[in-house]
Amino acid sequence: MPAVPSPHPCLACGACCAHFRVSFHWSEADPDMGGRVPIELTAPLRSHERVMRGTSQAAPRCVALDAQIGVYSRCGIHDRRPSSCAAVPASWEFGAASAQCDRARLAHGLPALKPDDWAGVPETVRNPLPE
Template identity: 30%
Template sequence: MTSDTLPPAESPCQPCGACCGYSENWPRFTTEDDAALDLIPEQFVNAKLSGMRCDGDRCSALTGQIGVATACGIYQLRPEVCRTCQPGDPECAMARRRFGMAPLALA
């Protein structure tokens, strides 16, 4: 199993999910080619075809409760913006603060 199939069980992302609920403007498509975007199920893509569809600020592919237990419904197909967000990076810290969670320590 690689990092592109499922996050490791010890990943701090699964009990968090803050980055996926931070802003409807965050999960934007940037470097994906058309072939990669075509793999993302249509129900998860916004009407402008510019990013992930959100319910409020929360990505529609996110399941579970932020800060408790979450998962990505399209983890294997997630866009590049989701792949580049890393535990403990500045974007992670900003999203965690919004939900009242302490920043993660970088390893």
């Protein structure tokens, strides 16, 4: 019987989406500028920035996050997420620790990911690096 691939560790986490403010250039939410982030899920931040709703507060939690932190996690706009989200790799996803990932996981009482957490996760399942 073939081995069942391990799930991506982020699918049982969601800590980064409930720890950091997610800000990005306003054009990422402007369809006339080629933006793909749904503008209704964002709010103005500064003159050239927008923020994902829910992330610019004392206890951040992205409006697009469907998760029980540490149990399951799903981004409702993963294919249209802001570049700032795509730029944060999970620790050891690409062979190195990620300070942002580790900090978010520790803040939610989760251990930092280790290289072994990626055993069995096919390369095709890992998030592509941002372009």
